[in-house]
Amino acid sequence: MKIAPILMLFIFFSCSAQKTKKKDILTIPNAPEIVYEVGSDEKMFEGAIKIKFAKNSKEGFEAETKYLEYKYGIINVDWKPFGSDFYKIKGKQYNFIHIQVFDKEDKTKEDFKTIYFDITDWFGKQ
Numbered sequence: 531m532k533i534a535p536i537l538m539l540f541i542f543f544s545c546s547a548q549k550t551k552k553k554d555i556l557t558i559p560n561a562p563e564i565v566y567e568v569g570s571d572e573k574m575f576e577g578a579i580k581i582k583f584a585k586n587s588k589e590g591f592e593a594e595t596k597y598l599e600y601k602y603g604i605i606n607v608d609w610k611p612f613g614s615d616f617y618k619i620k621g622k623q624y625n626f627i628h629i630q631v632f633d634k635e636d637k638t639k640e641d642f643k644t645i646y647f648d649i650t651d652w653f654g655k656q
Contacts, residue, residue, distance in 0.1 A: 553580075561596040564589075575617070575624050578646035590652040594627065598645065602631055622650045 556566040564584060569577025579597060584590035595605065602609040613628045625647045633639035 553577075558596060558600040560600065561593050564593045564596070566593075566597055575619055575626075575646050575648075578624055578648040580648040580651070582651065584652040586655040587653060590649055594625065594647055594649075597647075598627070598629065602629065603634075608632055608634070622648055623653045625649045625653075 552570055554568045556568055557564070558566070565582040567580040567582060569579070581590055581593045581597075584593050598609065598611075599605055605611075609629050609631045611627060611629050615626045615628075617624045617626065627645045627647065629643050629645065631641045631643060633641075
């Protein structure tokens with residue numbers, strides 16, 4: 531009989547520990563056919579931005595650029611890419627894009643960011 535209360539506590543804490551991470555659904559004007567699923571922390575692969583409805587790699591990579599333009603401004607004016615890395619983690623394919631973001635007031639000031647994209651759905655498709 532002592533096992534029942536312990537078992538109930540275990541079940542209670544197990545269920546309460548399983549929190550799902552909230553993801554926002556975003557569409558942007560310059561890519562109306564694409565849906566972006568944005569995690570709470572897009573700077574980590576667990577919260578990577580998932581690009582949905584890209585038919586192939588070309589559309590997917592274009593959608594990445596459109597998202598970055600939506601978020602950071604005009605490419606090579608407000609920000610510029612300086613590299614990317616591809617990783618396969620836990621069966622999913624990711625593209626980590628490294629960008630340099632310029633201060634809107636003072637273009638000599640800059641910030642470096644890495645944006646994580648989950649490209650599993652479309653990477654490698656023709």
